[in-house]
Amino acid sequence: MKMMVKAPAKINLSLDVLSKRPDGFHEVEMVMTTVDLADRIELELVDSGSIHILSLDRFVPGDHRNLAYKAADLLKRRYKVKQGVAITIQKQIPVAAGLAGGSSDAAATLRGLNKLWNLNIPVDELAELGAEIGSDVSFCIYGGTALATGRGEVIQELPAPPNCWVILAKPSIGVSTADVYRSLKVDRITHPNTEAMVEAIRSQDYKGMCNHLGNALETVTLRMHPEVAHIKQQMERFGADAVLMSGSGPTVFGLVEYESKVQRVYNGLRGFCDQVFAVRMLGDRNALD
Template sequence: MSDQINLRAYGKINLGLDVVGKRPDGYHEVKMVMQTVGLYDSLKLERKKEPGIHVATNLYFLPTGEDNLVYRAADMLMKEFGVKEGLSIGLHKRIPVAAGMGGGSSDAAAVLVGVNKMFRLGLSRKALMERGVNLGADVPYCVMRGTALAEGIGEKLRRLPPMPDCFILLAKPPVSVSTRFVYGNLKVDSLPFHPDLDGMIKALEKNNLDGVTACMGNVLEMVTIPAYPQVQKLKDIMMDAGARMALMSGSGPTVFGIFDKKEAADRICRMLRREGLAKQAYTVKPYNSKE
């Protein structure tokens, strides 16, 4: 058994996000095309002889106890399998927090993978995904990674052909958006449009980036953008700079733009940071490794 494991928890964007209904339990039925990107949080897991789970992060405002998904992920597996030893988790965040990029879910997914490996629990990737949904709807996808269609509340997954090569500019404006606020104010029965996600899947099958970007859309923008016009401003800046398409990820406020050339994305990235339009901005690529 390993005494120490280092892990990367990669962020995600939604190339397309549609809401197709609302369930009696209050959850929304979604249809999304998810894509892992090359921005990641770093986790260091260390086995301890003393029982208990200890979490430390580089962000002072993050909880480190049972309110942290990383803690809950480790606790869930260790209790299920009767692990008597303790665990220390060091979490270094780079993925913007509460920004529509699934950072917390990805951190939890990485811990599930790490605890399974560290204590030789013998769980398959599918078994980890099945347990992950108890922590959050995005966690199974974050275990799976890559390009995928997500349906249901986000837990029904189908792997898709990888996104064609490109450069992705990520930018989070200096605002925080409540996912509950966005979904709570979405009028599911009167959405004026639905993104063509079936068309996007066909474009992915043909490795056609033009086809993918032509089908991009996120119905949650209809709630987030009127409340936070900074999101639209970032989209406009990216489109004016030559992005093939720019879109909000998840419920926001992170915006991403698809670029052909790294230089163009980097130039806008620097400008957004310099002028304070984005607290965090990065140029990355799609990440499609299964490991």
């Protein structure tokens, strides 16, 4: 028996870091939304009881380091499942890009195996399980748009943002989230206005959303990787309405309201960046169905 599950990427419209927590994580406040760039996860039951990861992407680990493996293993142990699963990951989301590709794969695995193994776990409980795997997994269980607090696992649903295009550009480097947070000085960062971003989304104010994009990690990553700053500058030069780095980077995204401008921004970036995507926001939780 097989099942295909969609695992969409996310972008951070706003990312603030409030403090370092006693558990070693950081207290964050993030507005996240899903975009129509997605991995495909194929789940196939196996009788042996083992978990297999299959992927053609050489950057995807094929063992217990893979977050989809961790998701399957957690469900299997917690609910004493005898069956195993072969997990085939068809990557479209760039790896180590600040787009939650691994977290989304884990979330898709949890959602799919919940059905395939007939576990009937409520979605809120699945999100709690996801938090044990990684900070972004809870959000990816729900999808759509949300305000995420705590270390990223406390999720408050928001309406879909104003309709627009999203241009994503990833340079040919990976960024370690752990390294970025280690270099972060919480008392020196510029804090984005999360409340204003939430209000812009609620009132469907596209200009307000553009004006309040913000990422407290951006200056750290830009200092470590000047090529990210270069992509940001080029995206602004080619005419994106607003530009920001997603997550800990290195992917930069630009918001574009009108389709007539999308091709110009996309083509300009393709001149010096291999991984460029022009996608729509998914925005709504139902987009995962």
